Amino acid sequence: MEELFDFFYRELRETFFYNQLNAVHKVTSANKADFKVNDKYTFEVGGKNKGDGQIMGLKNAYLALDNLEYGFGNKIPLWLFGMLY
16 A cells, blocks of 8 residues: 555656746657756656765755655755745
């Protein structure tokens, strides 16, 4: 049951991110991460403990993280994307 909950929570995060950015930007799927925005920025969406292994070495790559109060480095709180729409 916990695996099912984790799957739906991951989908919820990614859907939120996509819906918020797609309203004002071009959002597509990315090869090494979850999304590519405006064919320039790469985003991986996850929980606050998600590491940057998937985006390491990619130019203009960021983590959009849930349960994060403030951003630092290439980590951006997921809730901030709600301010775009």
